[in-house]
Amino acid sequence: MYKNYEMVIGLEVHCELKTNTKIFCSCPTEFGAEPNTQCCPVCMGMPGTLPVLNNQVVEYAVKAGIATNCTIADFSKQDRKNYFYPDLPKAYQISQYDLPLCQNGWLDIETSEGSKRIGITRIHIEEDAGKLVHKEGVGTLLDCNRCGVPLIEIVSEPDIRSAEEAVAYLKKLRAILLYTGVSDCKMNEGSLRCDVNLSVRKKGETAFGTRTEMKNLNSFQYILKAIEFEFKRQVDLVDSGEWVEQETRRFDQSSGKTVSMRKKEDANDYRYFPDPDLAPIVVDKKVLELIRSQIPELPDQRKAVYMEKYGLTAHDSEMLTSDRKIADYFQAAAAKTEYPKLLANLMIAEVFRLMPQDSSEIPVASEHMAGIAQMLGDGTVNSSVGKKLVKDLWQNDCDPYAYVKEHQLEQINDAELLAKLADDVIAANPKSVDDYKKGKVAASKALMGQVMAKTAGKGNPVLIQELLEKKLSEL
Amino acid sequence: MAKIVELTVCELQKKLKSRELSSLEATQAYLESIDSSDKAVGAYLTVTSEQALEAAKAADKLLQSGENVSPLTGVPAGIKDNICTKGVKTTCASKMLENFVPPYDAHVMKKLNEQNFVSLGKLNMDEFAMGGTTENSYYQVTRNPRNLSYVPGGSSGGSAAAVAANEAAFTLGSDTGGSIRQPAAFCGVVGMKPTYGSVSRNGLIAFASSLDQIGPLTKDVRDSALIMDAIAGYDAGDSTSVKREYDSFSSCLEQGVKGMKIALPKEFFDKGIAEEVRNSVLAAAKTYESLGAQIVETSMESLSWALPAYYVISSAEASSNLSRFDGVRYGYRAAEYSTMEELYKNTRSEGFGKEVKRRIMLGSFALSSGYYDAYYKKALQVRTLIVRDFQRVFEECDCILTPVAPTAAYRLGEKVSNPLEMYMGDICTVPVNIAGLPALSLPCGETADGLPVGMQLIGAAFGEKTLYRAAYAFEQVQGAYHLHKTK
Known part of the structure; x- marks a missing residue:
């Protein structure tokens, strides 16, 4: 009706x-x-x-x-x-x-x-x-x-x-x-x-x-x-x-x-x-x-730039330009990373979630946010560490590179190590393997989670996924 | 030698400056005068004796040292009770503001205080300046000092009566549709309604904002110009105040009227005007002719709509201006109410007098949806026509001569029950407010009953100087009515 x-x-x-x-x-x-x-x-x-x-x-x-x-x-x-x-x-x-x-x-x-x-x-x-x-x-x-x-x-x-x-x-x-x-x-x-x-x-x-x-x-x-x-x-x-x-x-x-x-x-x-x-x-x-001459660059003008220069969608550009302070922040950070699109995702998914209503204060220095995007882009850290970094720096802002080093948060790309972990997980979870074989796709996610857990969240998810799929299909 | 209270401001000022007289002596003399005659006249609502004596002593110090002495230093005066006075009750002669003590001074008070004048107190008026007899005061009746059975006019009846009874060297009144000029005429004193925008309305409790102006009531023309020199001028605190160079009004008095063109619009001399009044004003025209002025007979057709337009505009503005008196923050509040609406209703029903309520209803009606175009908008259109009609006359003439009111003063109680007849009494004065022009009221004769008759000189916008020249020339021939009566 x-x-x-x-x-x-x-x-x-x-x-x-x-x-x-x-x-x-x-x-x-x-x-x-x-x-x-x-x-x-x-x-x-x-x-x-x-x-x-x-x-x-x-x-x-x-x-x-x-x-x-x-x-x-x-x-x-x-x-x-x-x-x-x-x-x-x-x-x-x-x-x-x-x-x-x-x-x-x-x-x-x-x-x-x-x-x-x-x-x-x-x-x-x-x-x-x-x-x-x-x-x-x-x-x-x-x-x-x-x-x-x-x-x-x-x-x-x-x-x-x-x-x-x-x-x-x-x-x-x-x-x-x-x-x-x-x-x-x-x-x-x-x-x-x-x-x-x-x-x-x-x-x-x-x-x-x-x-x-x-x-x-x-x-x-x-x-x-x-x-x-x-x-x-x-x-x-x-x-x-x-x-x-x-x-x-x-x-x-x-x-x-x-x-x-x-x-x-x-x-x-x-x-x-x-x-x-x-x-x-x-x-x-x-x-x-x-008065006309005092009007600053408006959100729509910035939006057009973001779409063109950074390849962002209209929707994402709109969100990033909805507050001048945030847009200024984004622009400052984008200038310091080769991965502005990842930066935009980080802003929209993580920063906006952490920001209280009616506030546009971001307690993380823009170059630090750029660093996180950069590490995400070049594979230094995986996306869940990226999220964690934003959250941690939000509490205590610091240099993300040093932070990653200090806490050993680098992404694990070692295929041998990951393969071994995958084998362990498959061996320990016959039920999930069985489910997977019966066609339950979700079962592979559970296995993936377990492998990831064994890397303390630092494993390369793409690599793990590939390894798991290969091993499961070989069974 | 004349008694102290018989002196004009100019005369008094000379004696104060020469130390022949102290401000304290002058102030005491006026307070004694109030003491002896105000029981009968009833001009004052509040007499601030103590503050007056203190102010007089302070003025005497300045006069003694000769420093910071201004034309009005030490001169005792009375103020209409709708002009806000810091720390002194300002009631608008209404029950609504019975205990209202403003925490601020009106701009004109600041101007007078800068000159260290002496305020004697606050003067009676028609409630919220609505009326023409001062009988609409919640507190008391003011009587005409020329004959106590007659009204002093209104709404500045207290201001006119105080000058006529020698209870103040000068007073301030306010004029929305004739409220300075008509009582001045009824009491035989000089009243000036300045050009709209030349005296700040800041601190004047508004009746009709687009028409209200403060002005002086004085014993003679020279005094009037002197007070105007003190109070006229730009005030950034009043958005309707006009920024311009203000003339020295008192320095132009003696220039005479030779070659001046004075218009007599026939509509001001219609059958509604009492013969005695008409004859007195026409005789004044003859006097001007004899002084070398040229009389130009003319017509102003728009004037026939002036009165209804005035009552629509002034009541509409009043209905809004007086809305703030709601019993919430200050002023009268009804003792009994159980809802918010009752608080408003009971407070305003009990706090306002009949005439004020009549105007609020009239104004609310004229502004209400569905009637706005037929009344308020039409009245504004009439306003434009009247402004143009005056402009046309002033293209040819220097000023306009008319009666102030159709008759001399009424007997007390004569018009109370007939508001419409009372409104008709404003017919000669309201066009001036509608057009925002200056007009001066001065005595020009007397009725057979011995009551003063006033004539009105209307000028072009900011043409006060011309009015003072013409008024002074006439007064030189005829003598100042008030001074003549006193001596």
Whole structure:
């Protein structure tokens, strides 16, 4: 039933900009300070105070716009979005309504289906709200540190058709924002947040179904789960002839389900109107050119280089370029080995696994990582030692060549020795040999493992495999 | 010799500089004046006697040493209660801000403090500056010092009454649709509404951000120019503040009006204007002619839409500006509520007065989805037309002469139950705010009942200098109403 339907997804991404000060006052924006230590009368919306726009916010937003192929408006304005909530001190959020700073952009993503272009409707600037902290026995407290932290909201076109595409889009967007240096994009600190608009329709239809909005999803894992759940929920409704209600839903992490937050009829009328305290934003042509000249090499440019120069696949190149620091690291290491492809595998299979979420710190020097790739390539060590080296150096970085010597981790290529070990294993495991003869291929793997174990994991796997196969067929 | 409190700022300043008089003596004289007459007038919401005496002593030290002496050093003044004063209650005459003490000074306060002026206290007003009689104050009624049965006008009624009653050497008010000019006219003093963007709004508790301006109320024209010299100027803390060279207003007074072209748009003299008022203003036009100015009769058709456009724009902005008064962080909070929504609802129902609630509802309606285009957007279009209409007049003329209000002061209570009639009283003043222009209100006559009548001089943007020249020339002929009444 589900395969007869497709999902239509548009994403709204809120991204905190990495400016030194807030959008309308000079308070610092650092994350994690003691509550209410980074606020002033302006960001707390005290009576009589006035906002003054931080130019760096415009500059960063324009940067993000250029990097996502948007048209930058030479004239845009800021509007008030009015609603009551205790974390919004002025009871209106200064945002942009009908004249956003950036419009009509796109970015390319890479999935198992190949590459695809996703449209970006608009990017606008706005201020973040504060945080309500619920304390048992005390009540609800207000932390104003986040009030007035600058945000950009990036709205995609409804071009996304799967959870995989949604995550690929977000990863690409994050990569671009990180490259341009406008945000640190830490989902766990809330500096990158995502709302998912999703509807379903029968494949082949062109009209959109009724959509729901899922708010504030803060990890790729949750986004995947929420999309998959919501798709099935909507298909179940539509397929049984029921309506999908237009509403805002929330993803419940413990149950993996999405639950209704508020219906459309309860939605606020935000009464948008131009903020009379702020002048229109005029981006001068010269300033625009200056900002354009400051845009660094972007992930797609590097991706093309990796594919061409190192012969990497599109998928692997995409993964390595998704973070500027990691890409820089890869490039530094690749310059010091004759085996960049092995290096890429090592990065994707081992380094990414060891790296905590939202981090791009690699505690192994790039030349050491290059050394591991080099030893893998020239046969000094086998692949399981290669893995072990990454793991060991991750704990205690050192020269991998010396380390291999010291711990005698060199690959054993001695055919005589390996043949003897193979004979021993075959002799000791008549059952496996029997299984193998009856056609159980897996049995040879078990034997292989045993031989490898006898070399303390250092045997040349290709050689062992060859020897085993030869000996078994001779039996 | 005139009593101390009868002196203009200029006269007082000379005596302070020559040490003929100390700021402490002047301040004490004003505090005594407040003590004796404010029970009847009710201009002040807060009198900061102790701070005033301290400030006076500090000013005297400067005056004695002769160092860092500015034109307003040691001069006692009153401040409208919607202008934030550090450490001194700023209530906007609302229950909502009954105990609100700002931890910061408004930009104009900083400017005045730089000159070491003496603040006597905070002045009554219509709640959140909404009204034309000061009867919308949550705290008290202010009476017109010229006749205590009459209102002082509003919303800067306290500011006008304090000057008229010699309870301050000068005061600051704010003007969104006439709130400086109309009370100045009702009380027979001089009120200036500067060009939008020339006096920082930083620290003025907003009513309608695109219309609000702070300005002085004074005993005569020269004082007005002097105060403007002190408070006008660019402020990076107000994005609507205009960066430019600001004229010295007090140095241009005596240039006269010879050859000046003064426009009389007929729409300002319609049948809605009381005959006594019309005649007084037309007589002023004759005076100008006799001084060598040329009177140009003209028409401004867009003015017929000014009042509805004003009430849509100002209420829309107010509905948003006043949203922050929600009982969460400061100000009044309802005693009883069980949900967040009730906290908002009860706080705002109990904390705001009737007129404020009326404007919030009006503004929220005008901005709501489905109505925005018909009301707010249309009002902005009217705004553009009015701006153009004024520009057209100023291509030909130097300033415009009109009445300030259709009538002189109302009796207390006369208009309270009829808001629409009250709104009509703003008809001559609101076009000026809509177009962001400067306008000066000064007395030009008196009704048969002995109430002052005001005339309004409207200038092109940043044309304050022209207005001061014209106003001063008239005052030289007619004499300053307030000084005449006092003596």
